[in-house]
Amino acid sequence: MSQGLDEVAPERRSAQEDPGAASAVVEAHVLGEVRPERRRRRVSMADVARLAGVSSQTVSRVANGHPGVVDETRRLVLGAMAELGYRPNSAARALKSGEFRTIGVILFTLSTTGNVRTLEAIASSAAAEGYAITLIPVAVPTQDGVRGAFTRLGELAVDAVILLMEVHLLDAASVSLPPGVQVVVADSDAGDQYSVVDTDQADGTRQAVAHLLDLGHRTVHHLAGPEESFAAERRTAAWRRTLEEAGCPVLPVERGDWSAESGYRAGLRLAADPACTAVFAANDELALGLLRALHESGRRVPEDVSVVGFDDISEAGSFLPPLTTVHQDFAEVGRRCVEGVLRQFRNDEHERGTHLVPTHLVVRRSTGPAPR
Amino acid sequence: MSQGLDEVAPERRSAQEDPGAASAVVEAHVLGEVRPERRRRRVSMADVARLAGVSSQTVSRVANGHPGVVDETRRLVLGAMAELGYRPNSAARALKSGEFRTIGVILFTLSTTGNVRTLEAIASSAAAEGYAITLIPVAVPTQDGVRGAFTRLGELAVDAVILLMEVHLLDAASVSLPPGVQVVVADSDAGDQYSVVDTDQADGTRQAVAHLLDLGHRTVHHLAGPEESFAAERRTAAWRRTLEEAGCPVLPVERGDWSAESGYRAGLRLAADPACTAVFAANDELALGLLRALHESGRRVPEDVSVVGFDDISEAGSFLPPLTTVHQDFAEVGRRCVEGVLRQFRNDEHERGTHLVPTHLVVRRSTGPAPR
DNA sequence: CTCGTGGATGTTTACGTAAACATGGACTAC
């Protein structure tokens, strides 16, 4: 029930009869003689109709579960479908209906937990709605990659698009969204232009910093993400504002690129500062590197230094020590993205505004009272 | 150059004159009179042809870069395209050509590093070839999810399929591959049925176990993955064979579900065994949990116990201590999957056999000489 | 000067589906 070639269409024709088969040229070159038909013709409604002795419209009705087909006819058609192995042709369907039943997801990378988890939720929500997901990676390395994505978008094989990246990066990638396609954006600040779904990073940050201050720390250092990242900047801004509101000194940030390795390097600098007793890391990987740096510098966590991360990746509870971190509900973000984009598509109206998914602090063992 | 709404065509006409104009629907709605057309008509080649004063075939020729169009005509057509914002309709193109320029990727989950990294490589390789990726998640939770995937597959909106799961699970998910679609499988043993690409897990395991034996350990314990997983079973089998060939005792395995948490629980049992001085964990997450269990049990790594993982996830180098592990080149797996599936598609021939991508041991600091 | 040649462009057609409309037969109401 699940193989490829063995099933050769019975009415396979010779090349003579069908000289137009795609890339027959290549094969002719190799074989030098008869050109096998490149792609066997698919079974269409007409074939089913012929076998069942009905019109193709009746087949269409059966295929789409429309009423008004008498039981016996229906059985006849279903039998013919099964016998021929009929599958509806989604290209024809899309052409007719103008809908692809597909959502495009544009992203730069799958190396961040957030993107992956959001994508996973998007994929299952979309599947539940009968929509497929087309991945549109806008790789930075080669311009070719970008061109590929551009092309697909241009051809508009999607009904709607979810952007898993910051809107302003679109320009950099020279990708333009096709007009008339609805968009929902995650991880951005484009609420005035688009419908944006995001986790409440500012509040998560506030909770994290407040938690550390409550534990008696004089202030909180910040191990930030890369400057280009909007999420990183937002967390940094919220960290700064929380400290200012509490009247605590705001010290210069250390910066990493989200990776554990960069967190380690920046962590070594933080570890060398004896006044540093609490650090808010912009994500869990950075926190992991920081933990290692602190460990190797002989500073105990949480006795000497408290650490809070961001994301609550699945491994966070197994760090040494288990990491206190801000939990983001990526699954909910994904769900809302799909919901939003489909609502826009169905109503054919463009929405704006930002929808925030709450975040909450998960307290584990990497935070403790300030040393005296 | 990169947004949706603001980009309003300069020659914007009223809804009356051209009910098909972009976003006319919204306007009509605002005007509160004519019932808005559900979905605006797209700009087609015919529209471009009319404006340019040529035939639609000429537009087609220009769009596809065919020769035999004089420069002035070409400019005329390109100008009309730009003015109308023409985008080719991929549904029509697919219907005509019989190709979707899309590869389907079927997978259960995005929560394993291997799947994600492989998918990422697949996506960029495919994009470089001008192919899009359609994600087909076969979620276990609801049967609806499975049905959705089934439907999409049935409609065959893909030219080829890459299976990122074990073939035998397909049956369980009651997904059947449509006939005539070429398949490449990763992470399975179905080389007799399909073209399979995988990392050389047996050799990676052998390297890991041999490394530990070389360090003087009497034998190597195994923290295995779930029984249902083929990858887990393969690693376990290779571990057993390597020990047997070296004449070392083969002890019962501890088992986890790939998660760090389960690694921690199993690790507590291993840590309680004073004879246990070397553990081969089936993946890095399990190893992470194991490290934590050992730490909390007061057993030092690597002085008392050596640990080796599998995968070389990006965080592995930042564990405490940095983890010795088997590196898998998922990017190469992804590339070869795309290459293989496109080759099959283009030649219209079904390939079989297993292609292994080499693995290698990355020695960090979680392994050391056996305690005496 | 005429015919042939070849290049540029136009016309026809088919891809598979499904909406819209047409047909024809059975049954009901008067």
Next chain:
DNA sequence: GTAGTCCATGTTTACGTAAACATCCACGAG
């Protein structure tokens, strides 16, 4: 008994594209 109604099914058409085929014109060779 006849007209009207409704239901099952058939026929026509359009969706947008591109291959195949047709046409037309300019130019060169004889």
